[in-house]
Amino acid sequence: MGRTPPGAARAKVLKAASTLFYRDGIHAVGVDTVAAEAGVTKAALYGNFGSKTRLVVAYLRDRDRRWQEEIDRITEAHAGPRDRVLAVFDAYEDWLARDDYRGCAFLNATSEFPDPGDPVREVVRHHKTAVRGFLRAQLDRGGRADAETLADELMLLLEGAAVTAVVARTAQPFRTAKRLAETLTA
Known part of the structure; x- marks a missing residue:
């Protein structure tokens, strides 16, 4: 070598x-x-x-950075806040289609590191909070009085679709979740 x-x-x-x-x-x-x-x-x-733990943290931070770039890339073509929210569902589906999908890397890491105080879990919390924060910011931009609650509901749709897509081995759960998000954000 x-x-x-x-x-x-x-x-x-x-x-x-x-x-x-x-x-x-x-x-x-x-x-x-x-x-x-x-x-x-x-x-x-x-x-x-x-250490291996620091390597895992670096791996997840890098994945988070790449995911944020993906969200930016997919949503930048959409001017309206609602369209940007719905584009997040497209970003999830796009990621699934491109990445031999084994589920959400962050949820997978959470299952392997059950201690809530573990540094790995901190990175996972940061990632999920950032995704929710993006949704919330778009809903706020759109003047939604229910932005806080709606951001939580949209996160449940995204996370549920991510888990269901692993089991089903298809992107269909993201399409279903997007349809529900369209109704919630109408």
Whole structure:
């Protein structure tokens, strides 16, 4: 194994971890496997992340960043707040179609890290709060007096569709959830 430049090792490890953790589960994948897949030494992995928990946190933060970019990309074409809310449902469906869907990476991580105080759970809370916050902001922009409650209801639709899509192995639950969201936001 040749030397990997310092900045490149972090990116390689994060890319390998993202693939392996999502595909196989976080606890099922050891740091030896991540390092081997990334083509770096364990020392390089630990030098960049310090621990497996910090690697998991970095993986989820990176996934959160990519998800926020996806939401921005899909919703930017929509000027109206309601249309932007409904476009989030399209973003979920689009992600499912592109990503060998094993469910929501954040919900999956929550099931593997049951302690509410775990740093992994903090990242999950941040992600879910950000998605809800986006919905709430759009509903506020649209002048909805029920924005708080409606944001909660839309999150339930999204999360329920995400779980149901795993079981059904189809994007149909997102289409159904969007139809319900259209009714709720009318």
